[in-house]
Amino acid sequence: MLQLFFLSLSLVAGPAIYASETSIEAKKRLLQNLKKLSLKDLGQVQFYNPEATSAARKTQKLLDTPAALFVISQEDIRRAGITNIAEALRLAPGVQVAHINANTWAISARGLNGLASSKLLVMIDGRTVYTPISARVSWQLQDLLIEDIERIEIIRGPGASLWGANALNGIINIITKAPQQTQDDLVTTYLGTGEEQAILGVRHGGKMKNGHYRVYGKVYKHDNFVVRLDQQNNWLMKRGGFRADINLTGRDNLTVQGDIYDGFNKQNLFFSGNEPPITNSHSFVSGLNLLTRWKRKLTNGDFILQSYYDWVESDQTMLYKEQVGTYDLDFQHRWQTNDRQEFLWGLGFRYVHDDFEKHSTSFVSFAPKKREYKTFSGFVQAEFILQPAVWKFILGSKFEHNDYVGFEYQPSTRLLWTPHDKQSFWAAVSRAVRTPSRYDEDSEVRVQMGDFGMNALGNRDFQSEVLIAYELGYRLTPSHNFFLDLSLFYNDYEKLRTIEPIGFQPPSTLLTTYGNQMTGEVYGLEMAAQWQVSNDWRLMATYTYTDVQLHLLPTSQSVIGEVEEGDTPHHQATLRSVLDLPQNMEFDTALYYVDNVPNQHTPNYTRFDVRLGWQAQKDFNFSLGARNLFDSQHPEFGIGLEGNVQIPDEVRRAFYMQMNYRF
Template sequence: MNTKFLPTLLATCIFASSQAIAESQEDDDLFELSLEELISMEIPDVTSVSRKKQRLMDSAAAIYVITNEDLRRSGVTSIPEALRMVPGMQVAKLNANTWSISTRGFNYIFANKLLVLIDGRTVYSPLFSGVNWDVQDTMMEDIDRIEVIRGPGAALWGANAVNGVINVITKKASDTQGNLLSAGAGTEEKAFGAYRHGGEFGETGFYRVYVKAFERDGQVDAKGKDTSDDWNMRRTGFKSEWKTTSDSEMTVQGDLYEGTTRPPLRLFDETQPLDPQKDNNFVVDGLSRDQRGGNLGAYWKRTLSETHDYSFRAIYDNYQNFDYRIAEKRDTVDFEFQHYYQFWGKHDLVWGLGYRTTWYEVKNTSYMYLLEGKDSKKTELFSAFIQDDITLNEQWTFTLSSRFEHNSFSGYEVQPNARLTWKPTENRTFWTALSRAVKTPSISETALQTDGITIAQIGLETYLLPIRGNPELKSEKLTALEFGYREQFGNSFRLDATAFYNQYEDIIAYVDISQCPGRPISPPQNFCSNTDINSRFFEIPTTLINGLDVKTYGLEIVADWQARDWWKLQFNYSWLQVDALPNRNRTSFLDANEKIVEDLSASHTANIRSTMNLPNQWYFDSWIRYMDNLKDAKVGASTSLDIRVAKKFGDGLEFSIVGQNLFRNHHREFSETLSGIAPTEIQESWYAQIRWQF
């Protein structure tokens, strides 16, 4: 697509729309609302900061909410794509089905410092403490909101909530009654569809059931040639809720899914000779990665008053991954009790207890296998948390909280937090927070050997880096200081700004070892550390240590402007600086780790979103994204444009056309060497969608 006319096109659309709207504002009921009513409609209450409902304006944290309206108007078709809206959140696609997602640094394919929840269900993998984003899904129409905390949330949510918490909250079954049918097709979104039905049972019960499926096309290489990283998934699920007594309610929900991705892999195949003159010695294409799983959860809550309730949650989760590199199966059972009580009029106390256990099975392959004596099939996590919100007076609130955990990897962990809020006026808030959080070691870091996956090319030389897990690893630790300011100006403008300074200790890094890996590799010959294969290929066995200390600091700004009753603009910008330093004698490996940590995150990111309600139920939405260059990934700065044009017919039928990544035909967003996944380039795409609610 020729993009040099896009600014003119957008300006023309905006001017023409404003003229038309001036003539016929009576066409939409929305225009009957005042600016104050419009802006207040879009400031939802949040629950992720304090585990209880509170106004976003009162929250002493850098929290951003993606609403259901944001999801619909943006045209995104997956949760990872939606997270691009969040200030400071760096979302980069490695290929058509693999993302690297992080905030405030440490962005790579195994990003492991974000805790992700879907209706209270923790979805991070104990294998690598990250998230398999390609199986985290539901009907986008059923998501009520996505609450994203940038910064530590460990005092309430636990280990691995180091740089943030992503909490996906779906709608109540009572809010999704009737039928909804959604279907579409396009250039990359080849075909997708979903159907949901909601109904009632008994005198107080509501339910919904849904089915969803999609098939997405693969991307292209740097020359524009098609690759095979396509993706298909099928999913079904339900949610039901009912009152058990006059003051108690019960929710039961579950999902089943299965699907296949074909990520292009970059692996050392010992059965194939190496050719120093070839650039694609290691690319293995067309291999399927099958995944399936399901979950079932029950949630019970008793509300005695507005200031007194308690609840219990039980969740079972199954995940199965059949990968060319490694096959993994795991079953997780998670229990949690929570009690909220206000006493003495000034103390809001929330406390709880939790237990999680995971049974896992790792099938050894030529590329990954459990170390001898490290074949434990079970991990456990015991936890307790407490938080006290103390109202000092009408303007000042002081919050103390902490979480206490015992896990199978690092033993006991304590993660405290202190927050202070000052509200000089109802629409102005200042806050500060001091927090400690930890990221515990994972199975892959302590008990797994990888061979032939990590391939680094430096100049004309190629290094194979087998990585041996280290059972002596300690937790990575964070001490974070944050300052925030939030204000509502009049009826049409809202500003939110956060500054932060993070100090990390004992960040895990890989270093070389002076012994051969457990399984020698051949041909052309068995070789060991620094052995010349054929003048360009070397193997250097490595292991993991707590080898780096890191500091990050930055600024995040969010501005929402209701420019007209029919036109809203949203802007956010973030600046990030990352400085790493080895915490022991420097080596070339520690220096390389330092460079990776510093250069895999963008220094500057920004979003501008425009939503316009036009006459006769037409809608025009646009979204411009900017991400600075990723030096270590050798990816330049990029700007992308998405647009959406929609028309509603009556109350229930909507037709839309969405264009994504429109500034360039294709471009690379990310690249790394640790996972064995080869990068592809993201293409410009279009799709059409029809949504019918009846």
Template sequence: MTLRGYLVWCGICLPILAWGQEGGGLEQDLVSLPIEQLLTTEVSSVLKHPSELADAPAATTVLRREDIERMAATSLPDLLRLVPGLHVAQLDGNRWAVSSRGMNGFFGSKLLVMVDGRSIYNSVYSGVFWDANDIPLDNIARIEIIRGPGAALWGVNAVNGVINIVTRTAQETTGGLASVSLGNVERGKLGLRWGQTNEDGSAWRVYSQSHHRDQTRYLTGSLNGSNRPGDESRSDRVGFRADSAPGSTTWMVTGEGYSGYSGGAPMPLATSDDIRGHHLQGRVTRLLEDGSLVQMQGYLAYSWRQEAAIGSVLEENVADFDLQRSQELNPFHRLTWGGGVRQYHFDSIGSSKLAFDPDSSTANVINLFLQDEWQFRPSLRLIAGAKVEHVPQSGTQFQPNLRLVWTPAAGHTLWAGTARAVRAGNQVDRNIRYGGQGISAVPVQGNPDFGSETLISQEGGWRAQLSPTLASDLSLYRNRYADLETIDYNPSQLSMSYYNHARGTTHGLEWALDWQAADNWQLRSGLTLYHESLEYSQTPQQPSLISFKGGFPTRQAFVRSLWDISARQRFDLTWRGAGPMPARGVPGYGTFDFRWSYRMDRRTEVALTGRNLTGPEHEEFARQPFFQQTAMRRELMVSLSREF
């Protein structure tokens, strides 16, 4: 029997067998967090101190532990698909394009992504190598997503959004966990974890994960006689986390190492990228006698990547330290301030196809921030703040933020804000030297004078608990950009180069509606509408293009059903769809995902997951530089997990 046939039989037989074994003695609620409690969820990334989601003065979504467990997701980007305002597109078997409020692409540069406050974006193109950040999903406590600028607190490159992945404390993961997944695309995923609490209340955990993902398919035709693009991937990682006992002074230490390879579908031959890296992070938090909360955090990170398609090696070392203090001066006034320093050291080994000049560089980024919160009356709050950040080659950047929050009635919050954010130039913008071999006949040269892209944003929203069973979250925004990146012809060098020759506006709507239809059934939905108008600010030399123009669908939507069949069984079904991107030649698509799970006892769960179930194989984004266009396949996967 083929693997596909085996999985189909599993899909038919497992629910039938489970139904026959139903029994009592196992309490399991569908809605671990009922609709009426969703807005009380803690969020810390919006104001850099803990607060409730209901009070957040920004377009904010929190994916909680319960959400993560029930999604038909096998990677971090998959988890982000059901967030209004985000666009997640899988490019091939291991590469992704993820952005907030427009301008998406593999080299997208306006979204800051962190894990426990540690930035995972790279200085090469100011984006995220998602294949190198295959974090075990079982270790995640929640994911906080802020759409819109967050630069006043988080700095340069937090332009269109901020994502902070918060991992579980060691106290939350004591004991053992073993999990295994097998499918027609997910060829094998094995996870092991062990945690223990010490006598003094401190705790630790260690974990490992191995992951093998199969190839996609070419969208049309084949290459070299095969329709398999060679974009499979493998990764192995080990890590640990230790947390102190709760108290006025707490600490956390975490570390991880990984290695693997990511196959690609480049032209004209299929190759794979070797990747490896590690990090070590520590944080100390102290509650002072006056009620102030002081936090110190530092980390070291290393990444190495051999880009086989272009024959070059990219290596980066990062050292970061920051300090912040949040103090309630009186019941109506809170002040949060801090600063930090970050050092990037970049090394590369070039090839005839691609190199960097210089091939090695070091950059020191220094920042200070201040945020002032005033409670004028119980229903009205004002937040004002700014960050001053010095970035080499971009100079000193001032990024202010002003927010107003009004609570006219219990369960209703109206907020509005305006902010300025900056995207600084990176290694690709300034230093790349692409020889134009194999991919294009036109060379590309970096521009040492490339400046910063700037954003002025106005946004507002209404967050409401309409009834005990119905919650709504609506956001509107208008973004004005200046000095956007373009790629124009440079006649003096007979090549293409990067310039700040574009400007434009984007505006949109994001809406989430959650309804608890019954005690054991919940419906969640989301809608994203987007429009952009980008143009040249000066007449460019031809040929030319505006980077990332047309890289975001004008509409997206999803509907998700979460149903507890019984105390042991859950069935979750999701429809998601994205409109076309005509400027990129990408049609729209809609598809279904599902996850059925059966808890055999308190410690053992089996699950069947299906993804991309309707319609033919489909593309999710346009072809990117160095890679052929591939299509996403139907997926079926069986998973088994056991706590011990």
């Protein structure tokens, strides 16, 4: 443990300790220290100072990152008994995860959550899964073989200066393992009740000339929730995929990966007023994606060229059938001029085409039925080491031109101060935008409430929502077994979406359209702490406070008002315990608290999860677990006044058994 202590200090202090040495000598000395550590000690080093790529488009340590970054590791996912990506996000501070029904989540960072949360950019290995159609993420479609996830990087706050529009409140990037890390064959099985009913996953990893590959297949079946009507909301997804990493030359690497999936889910559609709900509405979905990434190492940096195509086809039997294709091309070049200066720049192009076919009973339609839109972008960022191991300054901006509103700029400036080898401070000011979606501009939604009706029409003059974010952060490592991360933020929003009346259609239908007639402020505190109590016992805690204040402009006549203030809980907290027992046993617990959500008529709730694991053999492990152990059922999100049309259900107590076999 003494070796771990000195290595942790070296990772935090870095150049301060080796200021008199050359960069090469410092790296050699650090490498020698790493070689002396056990595998368990190495795991603790990574636990306190994990690597991530999303905050800076390059690999760097958490303690060198002037952003509100949190990393969920594969070990965190396994020990928490997590079986899908959406639920894994509960482990992070500042992220609100609300399970609406068996196949639907409302997820956002730093407030303003909703069924169609529009301000969170989500990627899988750099491929965007945020849809420009409805400005949301369809979480039931975002799945992988959970054992193939290396880590989930979560940035609370804007990342638009590097990643572009729609990265307002945060960025989530799911990073999968390199194929050379998954060379074994794997069979994983899961049986449960209350949430997932069954999961079966298989994976094969192998070598090829100058590289490695893996292929996988998975079937995922989710149980019904506690429902408020005589209905079903279960869902089933089948998927498969591959990834291959090839060493083309000593400095060129090529990655090719893809996925294909097919499935269905059931849901209820709720209509305001006297219209009866539609129960057991089916939604059939299928899709595929293919991504290639070429990376070349240069003398003083590297460049990456990435391209992907994503296709989704969905048939919502009571609404519409949609087909959406996205082609994306992205280039970035990192150039380090000397030990104190580094420049990063890049270019991008995105082309989206869609086709909507309205069903006869649908109350939602799009005009035109087909549309194409393009986005051209570029970014530049400069990083300056003002004083080695003490001051770092970052300045950059993203520039975009899209077919919705034209030109957008999204600058950011960040400062990192490390006055001592055990603590650091950072500050940031950023501008980000949420560009209009197809839904904002081209949709028509018709709601009938008895003799009275309301039609909400898209608005081709709808503007981008704008955020100016102010952030402060502090990180402390007073000893080798404790880590504390604090973040304060103040978000100032302009041009938020409202629903404005525009006229009256005889005999009794109110016409409305989307406007930008609201401003707002969201501020809060986020905390994450990790404590290695002993060699075999680790505690992790998070706490989040968020307050949302919205204000209609004097020119607004919004038919809804500022009700979205009540879509965010003021307080959230988690406490996790990870304990290694004799005989290769593991005992893990997790306690989650979420405050009430007034606008969704959802009371506060406490959830307790427990897991008992056993590494029976080197290649075989077995676990039993329970979720929501102390509560038979509870709601997490309700029917808000801003227009949710899905009937919420209640999360059930769940029990499960899981087995993994590697050979």
